[in-house]
Amino acid sequence: MSKHHVTTTINGDPTEFLCGTGETLLDALREQLGLTGSKEGCASGDCGACSVMMNGRLVCSCLVLGVEAQGAEIETIEGVAEGENLHPLQKHFLKEAALQCGICTPGFIVAAKALLERNPNPTETEARYWLAGNLCRCTGYDKIIRAVMNAAAEMRGA
Amino acid sequence: MGNEEKQQSEISKGKYRVVGTRPIRPDGVDKVTGRATFGADFKPADMIYGRVVRSPHAHAVIKSINIEKALKVPGVKAIVTGKDFPDIGPGDIAAGEVVVSFYDMARNVIARDKVLYDGHAVAAVAATSPEAAAQAADLVEVEYKVLKPVMSARDAMAAGAPLLHDDMITQGVTPAPEKPSNVAHRHELKLGDIEAGFAEADEIIELEFNTQTVHQGYIEPHACVASMNADGVANVWCSSQGQFMVRAYTAKLCGLEISKVKVIPAEIGGGFGGKTVVYLEPLAVMLAKKAGRPVKMVMTRDEVLRATGPTSGGFGRCKLGAKKDGTITAADVELTYEAGAFAGSPVALGCMTGTASYDLANMRAVGWDVVVNRPKAAAYRAPGAPVAAFVVESTIDAMADKLGLDPLEMRLKNAAKEGTKAPYGPRFPRIGFVECLEAAKAHPHWTAPLGPNQGRGIAAGFWFNIGLSSSAAIALNEDGTVIVTEGNPDIGGSRASMAMMAAEVLGVEYERVKPLVADTESVPYSDLTGGSRVTFATGMAVTQAAQDLVKQLRERAAKIWDVDPDQVEWRDGQAVAIETDKHKPLSIADIGRMAGKTGGPLSGKANINAQGAGAGFGVHICDVEVDPETGYVSVKRYTAIQDVGTAIHPSYVEGQLQGGAAQGIGWALNEEYIYDKDGRMQNTGFLDYRMPVASDLPMIDTVLVEVPNPTHPFGVRGVGEVPIVPPLAAVANAVSHAIGKRCTDLPLSPPRLLAKIQGKG
Numbered sequence: 001m002s003k004h005h006v007t008t009t010i011n012g013d014p015t016e017f018l019c020g021t022g023e024t025l026l027d028a029l030r031e032q033l034g035l036t037g038s039k040e041g042c043a044s045g046d047c048g049a050c051s052v053m054m055n056g057r058l059v060c061s062c063l064v065l066g067v068e069a070q071g072a073e074i075e076t077i078e079g080v081a082e083g084e085n086l087h088p089l090q091k092h093f094l095k096e097a098a099l100q101c102g103i104c105t106p107g108f109i110v111a112a113k114a115l116l117e118r119n120p121n122p123t124e125t126e127a128r129y130w131l132a133g134n135l136c137r138c139t140g141y142d143k144i145i146r147a148v149m150n151a152a153a154e155m156r157g158a
Numbered sequence: 159m160g161n162e163e164k165q166q167s168e169i170s171k172g173k174y175r176v177v178g179t180r181p182i183r184p185d186g187v188d189k190v191t192g193r194a195t196f197g198a199d200f201k202p203a204d205m206i207y208g209r210v211v212r213s214p215h216a217h218a219v220i221k222s223i224n225i226e227k228a229l230k231v232p233g234v235k236a237i238v239t240g241k242d243f244p245d246i247g248p249g250d251i252a253a254g255e256v257v258v259s260f261y262d263m264a265r266n267v268i269a270r271d272k273v274l275y276d277g278h279a280v281a282a283v284a285a286t287s288p289e290a291a292a293q294a295a296d297l298v299e300v301e302y303k304v305l306k307p308v309m310s311a312r313d314a315m316a317a318g319a320p321l322l323h324d325d326m327i328t329q330g331v332t333p334a335p336e337k338p339s340n341v342a343h344r345h346e347l348k349l350g351d352i353e354a355g356f357a358e359a360d361e362i363i364e365l366e367f368n369t370q371t372v373h374q375g376y377i378e379p380h381a382c383v384a385s386m387n388a389d390g391v392a393n394v395w396c397s398s399q400g401q402f403m404v405r406a407y408t409a410k411l412c413g414l415e416i417s418k419v420k421v422i423p424a425e426i427g428g429g430f431g432g433k434t435v436v437y438l439e440p441l442a443v444m445l446a447k448k449a450g451r452p453v454k455m456v457m458t459r460d461e462v463l464r465a466t467g468p469t470s471g472g473f474g475r476c477k478l479g480a481k482k483d484g485t486i487t488a489a490d491v492e493l494t495y496e497a498g499a500f501a502g503s504p505v506a507l508g509c510m511t512g513t514a515s516y517d518l519a520n521m522r523a524v525g526w527d528v529v530v531n532r533p534k535a536a537a538y539r540a541p542g543a544p545v546a547a548f549v550v551e552s553t554i555d556a557m558a559d560k561l562g563l564d565p566l567e568m569r570l571k572n573a574a575k576e577g578t579k580a581p582y583g584p585r586f587p588r589i590g591f592v593e594c595l596e597a598a599k600a601h602p603h604w605t606a607p608l609g610p611n612q613g614r615g616i617a618a619g620f621w622f623n624i625g626l627s628s629s630a631a632i633a634l635n636e637d638g639t640v641i642v643t644e645g646n647p648d649i650g651g652s653r654a655s656m657a658m659m660a661a662e663v664l665g666v667e668y669e670r671v672k673p674l675v676a677d678t679e680s681v682p683y684s685d686l687t688g689g690s691r692v693t694f695a696t697g698m699a700v701t702q703a704a705q706d707l708v709k710q711l712r713e714r715a716a717k718i719w720d721v722d723p724d725q726v727e728w729r730d731g732q733a734v735a736i737e738t739d740k741h742k743p744l745s746i747a748d749i750g751r752m753a754g755k756t757g758g759p760l761s762g763k764a765n766i767n768a769q770g771a772g773a774g775f776g777v778h779i780c781d782v783e784v785d786p787e788t789g790y791v792s793v794k795r796y797t798a799i800q801d802v803g804t805a806i807h808p809s810y811v812e813g814q815l816q817g818g819a820a821q822g823i824g825w826a827l828n829e830e831y832i833y834d835k836d837g838r839m840q841n842t843g844f845l846d847y848r849m850p851v852a853s854d855l856p857m858i859d860t861v862l863v864e865v866p867n868p869t870h871p872f873g874v875r876g877v878g879e880v881p882i883v884p885p886l887a888a889v890a891n892a893v894s895h896a897i898g899k900r901c902t903d904l905p906l907s908p909p910r911l912l913a914k915i916q917g918k919g
Contacts (some may be wrong), residue, residue: 041378047844057274076192094182127852138813
């Protein structure tokens, strides 16, 4: 079967790729575009390791088809830092030791960034429920939540 | 709390410059920006895609495998079955904490005559696209003679149970049974005379317990890429807990010399013991050999749950005798663990650890290792210990309740200390269990008030920790920076602790040390990352390599100054001439710059078998609230206290305690393998295999008790495994107190607990 030509924007850059009809956005990002920062942990939308932003909305890229990226604005973990400047979330994840193995970290950072864009001053409970779609097996979430709360405080200028 | 407010750890303050501080991990930026290369992220030129054909049956004889149709799928380049692999004879080999039978491992990686669990690999295909590989996998025709599956230890031990292995004669029983059974081993440990001990008791309690199979639950599925060149040299890129383990196992299973297999470690996305064995690598190598192209294989989550890990479920019994003052007079423990499809559950380790926290004159532990039609158990963080601790710590708790004693005081009364004889033989050297209990007693959590429907539980845990072989080399660069090369995958921040220990010894800034986890041809052999051994054993190797380099730096300075090396001291990263101010101190950068002119490049090395891994103890306190109408348990507060020896990087040590606690909470409350009557796993995804998410947990408070391990240069004890040992019992004890009934069956999922509350369970 012939592939589809998709024209999209990824991390601000105009991008084109070819993908199969059933190919997920995650596979397209990883296989066609070499953007392997988004991870596949489950392929069923349960672990959040493949979290990306699509038209301003947080999605699991394993549940989105590559062809759905046509005309969309996609943001991935690779676009979170600006050049050599890390995003406050990335800085606080490092400072708080909020990662052990690091496989879930890209998904957490993308999801947490989406949270803080919507709610710059979340309570701990709000952060925990927002991030309940992201699985981490290493940390017990304690340091992740601290990193998110500290990043939120820094971004508010508190 | 931010880093700037965090103090250097107590034991390190004033003593060390770098050890005990909290620097940013060297691999951190790569991991927060998505640049780090994990198992599935590598893609060499000309690569094709492999896929495993798996058994839909839990127990069946393979009558035939026909690959004709599959081979005709356009793009298919290779198909392998068990027949393509060398035959390997019986025989066990010790490997770290477990004993390996290559005969079984070969049959687990790809079935030969029989399939023994739902998901057992029977063939593998490689094709130019994942779609073609999937299509071909569907067209591999396997004819089975389906047998009745045996899904639990109880069923497997019943008279007349179908046999998984016709030749399995129970070991550890005298005289040896004449007939085969599903019981692989009986283990027994004894101290004193339990009958005499029970005769001395004022109270005796006996309880029975049940637990279910659980998975390690690492978020990264197994993944690898293998190539094999025409010269017969295989390269394997993969995430694992040990590149040398992958090399040894892959070479053995593929019939290759060790020097013909090179393993390049990727970043590892969690393992917890589950990546201490191989599944895909030998298949990928044989496919690559046939296809003449690199083959990538990545498991789906369904495959991970059905065919890797897990750790054993099973049942247990504990009979405990105690005097009115809480002194335990005898403990009799019996544990039965499901090994999965091949012998080798961690039940012996359960017997060794269950009562090890206590000074018992009279104890016996009997363990039964039973095969069932489930995936072969792999190591999972302190293998065997959490279930044993659940059995013993719950019974101690029940005894304290019965005697009207404080459960913490009862544990203190019986606590193991320096000189206590461990159930498995040796006497403990300096250990910190009493200090942990005292810290628990002093913690505000222990005396905080509880609300309605709430309960508090406490439990202890023990793990041996191991040393084994580690290698490290430190090369001095021309500008005085150094490269630390080691052979252990960094699974939770170990690059940071290696760099910190090297910086401490060398007297240089942490930022000037670059750690490297090397491939199997760039560093000598190192045992795998497991057994809580890396910061201890590889840390010891790094420390000794740094000391070796310091010795050479002193010699080099002595040569430059034309003095005896004994006249040169290494102080704060500089060579200083003793008893004279004639020579200006030489920094490591000065010596590095002049190395070529003063005798050549400098590097230190150490290849060791690290002795004296200090035993680890922990105490966890858990508060829960139970909804009496639904049986839903909410963890309200959790505190993990542990003797960590010396915390090299306290944040990552705390992380180990928090992560282990969270895994243990999942084990206690929700996680379990669910099979249908035909032995097919029903919950093969994260939606139904329910691991804790952020909204399930509170903050997990930690107390790092530091009783330095005298055998390690910085006092390190292993810390990774102990934290998963207490939580099963800590949670169950808390729930038992909340509902006023003793909970003995895990997981305490809402339906099971509701039945218990309503008197049906």
